[in-house]
Amino acid sequence: MARPKEFIAEEALDAAIGVFREHGFEGTSAEMLVRTLGIGRQSLYDTFGGKWQLYLAAVQRYAARETEAHLSALASAPRAVDGLRAMVERVVDDAAEACLGVNSICEFGTGKPELAAIRDNAGRTLTRAIVARIREAQVEGDVAPDIDPSSATEFLQASFAGIRVAARGGAGHRRLRALGQLALRALA
Amino acid sequence: MARPKEFIAEEALDAAIGVFREHGFEGTSAEMLVRTLGIGRQSLYDTFGGKWQLYLAAVQRYAARETEAHLSALASAPRAVDGLRAMVERVVDDAAEACLGVNSICEFGTGKPELAAIRDNAGRTLTRAIVARIREAQVEGDVAPDIDPSSATEFLQASFAGIRVAARGGAGHRRLRALGQLALRALA
DNA sequence: CCTGATTTGGAACGATCAGTCAAGAATGAA
DNA sequence: TTCATTCTTGACTGATCGTTCCAAATCAGG
Numbered sequence: 001m002a003r004p005k006e007f008i009a010e011e012a013l014d015a016a017i018g019v020f021r022e023h024g025f026e027g028t029s030a031e032m033l034v035r036t037l038g039i040g041r042q043s044l045y046d047t048f049g050g051k052w053q054l055y056l057a058a059v060q061r062y063a064a065r066e067t068e069a070h071l072s073a074l075a076s077a078p079r080a081v082d083g084l085r086a087m088v089e090r091v092v093d094d095a096a097e098a099c100l101g102v103n104s105i106c107e108f109g110t111g112k113p114e115l116a117a118i119r120d121n122a123g124r125t126l127t128r129a130i131v132a133r134i135r136e137a138q139v140e141g142d143v144a145p146d147i148d149p150s151s152a153t154e155f156l157q158a159s160f161a162g163i164r165v166a167a168r169g170g171a172g173h174r175r176l177r178a179l180g181q182l183a184l185r186a187l188a
Numbered sequence: 189m190a191r192p193k194e195f196i197a198e199e200a201l202d203a204a205i206g207v208f209r210e211h212g213f214e215g216t217s218a219e220m221l222v223r224t225l226g227i228g229r230q231s232l233y234d235t236f237g238g239k240w241q242l243y244l245a246a247v248q249r250y251a252a253r254e255t256e257a258h259l260s261a262l263a264s265a266p267r268a269v270d271g272l273r274a275m276v277e278r279v280v281d282d283a284a285e286a287c288l289g290v291n292s293i294c295e296f297g298t299g300k301p302e303l304a305a306i307r308d309n310a311g312r313t314l315t316r317a318i319v320a321r322i323r324e325a326q327v328e329g330d331v332a333p334d335i336d337p338s339s340a341t342e343f344l345q346a347s348f349a350g351i352r353v354a355a356r357g358g359a360g361h362r363r364l365r366a367l368g369q370l371a372l373r374a375l376a
Numbered sequence: 377c378c379t380g381a382t383t384t385g386g387a388a389c390g391a392t393c394a395g396t397c398a399a400g401a402a403t404g405a406a
Numbered sequence: 407t408t409c410a411t412t413c414t415t416g417a418c419t420g421a422t423c424g425t426t427c428c429a430a431a432t433c434a435g436g
Contacts, residue, residue, distance in 0.1 A: 022297075024212070024214065024294075024295055026212065026214035026215045027214045027295065098294075098297060102294060102353055103294050105353055105356050105357045106212075106286075106290060106291050106294040106295070106353065106356060107212055107215065107294070107295070109210075109286065109356045109357070109358075110356075110357065110358045116357075116358065119357070147370075148366070151363075151366040151367075151370065152370065154354070154359070154363055154366065154367060155366070155367050155370040155371070157354075158347070158350035158351060158353065158354045158367050159346070159347070159350055160350075161349065161350045161353040161354065162346035162347055162348075162349045162350030162353075163346060165290055165293055165294065165346065165349040165350075165353065166342070166345075166346045166349065168293050168294060168297045168298075169293045169297070169298065169304075169307070170297075170298045170304065171342070175339075175342055178336070178339040178342065178343070179339075179342060179343050179346050182335075182339065182340065182343040182374045182375075183343070183374065185374045186370045186371065186373045186374035187370075
């Protein structure tokens with residue numbers, strides 16, 4: 001039909017995730033994006049619409065990837081508590097890179113409905129999966145029966161945010177692991 | 189000798205804290221500051237030096253206030269564990285407003301040494317106080333003896349960050365309280 | 377009352393911002 | 407090959423950024 005694009009939109013999106021997670025939305029300029037994505041200015045605007053839309057798309061993609069990684073770890077062991085532990089350990093191991101989710105929450109809070117909607121949608125599936133796994137672990141005797149599974153799930157997710165903020169603040173892998181272990185201890 | 193200032197630097201700083209904690213550094217413009225602080229542009233630059241220096245001063249002052257509030261809650265009860273609980277509950281109660289500390293960590297990470305230095309200095313005193321109170325609580329039998337007090341302290345601080353991120357993401361007071369309770373449970 | 381010192385507010389600065397335009401380059405279909 | 411269509415490139419836009427300059431205003435000391 002006509003000239004094909006010289007880049008792959010998804011790869012560009014991945015590069016955009018890398019910039020936004022490190023510098024935030026306001027801290028990222030259009031020129032940084034053009035340089036990092038390796039595409040022309042006009043291509044960027046033609047393909048993604050603008051800086052804000054690109055940001056939303058990046059958060060969306062990041063949330064999907066992150067959810068998948070969480071679910072995968074969660075299901076990686078037959079015993080529920082081992083799945084929970086694997087999920088925590090993956091967060092610890094990957095915490096060296098800033099989390100775009102935490103970043104977007106801190107930067108915009110609940111002020112941008114479109115952004116909050118992306119986060120909520122991505123979080124729903126994960127939340128359900130964690131709740132289910134905690135219930136399992138309660139049946140298996142690895143999580144205290146008096147704990148509300150929903151609260152425990154929110155606690156784990158908050159702990160992930162805490163671990164990631166700590167990592168962003170300079171905490172090393174050793175300390176992060178201790179944080180993860182203590183978070184799990186709260187459920188025992 | 190000459191014309192006195194028409195504003196009080198510390199009050200202006202408090203106003204600056206209010207703007208920065210809500211919009212971050214990059215998200216705050218000089219005009220927003222001028223309007224919110226209620227002082228002239230030139231007065232702002234004469235008094236504080238510039239946007240970045242004002243930000244550093246705001247973080248500094250915020251860190252001092254926050255540290256004091258933590259220490260006060262920590263010492264508010266004779267029994268150590270009650271002091272720890274009071275500290276957690278204060279964080280929960282004040283989480284409706286964004287935390288400038290968490291914000292600055294998320295926005296800049298370890299990239300700005302001057303900023304990291306402010307945080308580290310403010311954190312040192314608090315960390316020592318929490319460690320001491322946790323040791324006390326261990327002696328009193330309220331915190332498990334096999335827990336490393338330093339790790340537990342870092343865990344509590346990370347939990348504060350988690351609670352604050354959750355609040356910024358829209359979690360209500362009820363949920364935040366559950367997070368705080370679970371964090372304390374990890375120490376028992 | 378002056379006079380020297382300092383603050384103040386508004387205009388203005390160059391730089392950079394996100395976003396657009398136009399013209400050339402590259403493609404597939406006819 | 408030719409043509410219509412799309413993509414790419416780089417110059418360009420008005421707006422806004424943080425910051426500075428300057429003149430008027432306001433004080434304290436003599």
